[in-house]
Amino acid sequence: MLRVVSARCAAAGLGRPRAVYSIRRPVCLSVSPHSGLADEKLHVRVQGLSPSEPVTLRAVVVDEQGCLFDSCAHYAADSCGTVDVQRDAAVGGDYTGVLPMGLLWSLSPSVMEKPYQRLRKRSVHKAPMVVELLVHKGHTGPKALPGGVLAKTRLERLFMAPGVRRVRLREGAVRGSLFLPPGEGSYPAVIDMFGDEGGLVEYRSSLLASRGIASLALPYFAFEDLPPAMTEFHLEYFEEAANFLSRHPKTRGSVVGVIGSGKGADLALSMITYLPQVVAAVSISGCCANTAAPLNYKDVTIPALTYNMSRVQILETAVFNVSEALDDPLDPANLDCLIPVEKAQGSFMFIVGEDDLNWKSSVYAKVAMSRLQDNGKNNYEVLSYPGAGHQIDPPCSPFCPVAMDRVLGVPILGGGDLKAHCQAQEDSWQKIQDFFSVHLK
Structure with missing residues (x-):
């Protein structure tokens, strides 16, 4: 398209035009609560996407033994460029349907880890369990290399309330x-x-x-x-x-x-x-x-x-x-x-x-x-x-x-x-x- 415009401008004697690129607003990933008890539900939202844009949401946890657990789910943004995991259905990945806690529910050992290990907190009184949430471009399966990262955040899952x-x-x-x-x-x-x-x-x-x-x-x-x-x-x-x-x-x-x-x-x-x-x-x-x-x-x-x-x-x-x-x-x-x-x-x-x-x-x-x-x-x-x-x-x-x-x-x-x-x-x-x-x- 830029070549066609350049040719038209040259023919009109206007010289080479400046290239005009659309500027994408940053993708925002919000999680609430950012730090909360491990039995509390999460509210996950992604904003700033293009309408109907396909994305993969991933959760990643490294347990106290150094074992990597992850999960993923495929979503498509609505007409406003938003994915609300409480409202929207996953269309693929580790689960499908409206499962607001699906990313945590489906955490399992990564493909490079020994299978059948359970993710459970062993030292509840020490550091909280840290979960990294990521938004990737496109739809990628659990064993495929994910697309580029559009947004990410870390959240804490506590096993002891303050004062316990x-x-x-x-x-x-x-x-x-x-x-x-x-x-x-x-x-x-x-x-x-x-x-x-x-x-x-x-x-x-x-x-x-x-x-x-x-x-x-x-x-x-x-x-x-x-x-x-x-x-x-x-x-x-x-x-x-x-x-x-x-x-x-x-x-x-x-x-x-x-x-x-x-x-x-x-x-x-x-x-x-x-x-x-x-x-x-x-x-x-x-x-x-x-x-x-x-x-x-x-x-x-x-x-x-x-x-x-x-x-x-x-x-x-x-x-x-x-x-x-x-x-x-x-x-x-x-x-x-x-x-x-x-x-x-x-x-x-x-x-x-x-x-x-x-x-x-x-x-x-x-x-x-x-x-x-x-x-x-x-x-x-x-x-x-x-x-x-x-x-x-x-x-x-x-x-x-x-x-x-x-x-x-x-x-x-x-x-x-x-x-x-x-x-x-x-x-x-x-x-x-x-x-x-x-x-x-």
Whole structure:
């Protein structure tokens, strides 16, 4: 076009014209909140694009081990040159549709990293998790080299609200971390446990304390001087933790709650069954029977429901499906493994994903409920989520349908659909807090 104008000008004797270029206004990427708790939703907007311009939004996180996680989604600007992730649908990338938190939900190990690693915060009391958001030209797939960067920003995801205190605990035999909400008041108190990954896992406890619930992150093996493996359990250890928490000057009254995921969930059921100071239990993707190793308490021993590895399926992707491996708790030979939840005087909340492929947590919750109903009890509520998988974490946690198993050392299928699973995390989180607030008076 410039050549044509030059020729016309020359013919008219006007000389060579100046080149006229359109000046593009800078692209602006805004995120709110720029620094906030890790369970808070984000509002992401891009402005200054051309109408209908295609762009790729990317999120990048480097975890504390140096592993790179990323995600991407394709968008097209509206007639005003704006992309609003709360309003607009992604048309490709790691997800499609209107998913305001999709960039965080779909974070997974980068192509150069070992697959099946989980992004989780290990040192909640140190630096926040930093997420870099970028806007790239055009639509590029997850494994392709992205286009040029039009805008970028960094945001912080905090796991401890200002004023929350973390106290490392070595009280008698009990180990762990106690998280106390800010202020001088007394707070409802819970014990928080995870599954067979072992060690000290703090991110849920720190977020509970940030929401006003004192929480003791309680390891029970593979930490400091605790047993290195799950060979047997003694409920007296958990009783000592409950006694400590119920007597703490910052906690409310003389009762506590307990929340557990996986193996931690059946331990939670055992605690509320046998320990009178435990009056509220949240079981997340748990079993109605004692698993992994025998559980002893005074003169009672509950044998462990065992795994039959011959029932494990190895998929074409070399991922292991262990959903059928655990023995049937209702088999007459296994009835002694069932936890007698009908003896509990407290209240239960069962949270399950109906697409849990780690084990049949939905079935196990129904077994526990039947025992309660058969004994005339209605002290329970159930949150059952279609399309959700095994690891139901606080909201905004990335979806991890396959994860490396600490014990087996192989990738294990957890199940679930991205949108349904992450919506279950959002819905259950507030209901967990409400449950404890009601029952820990």
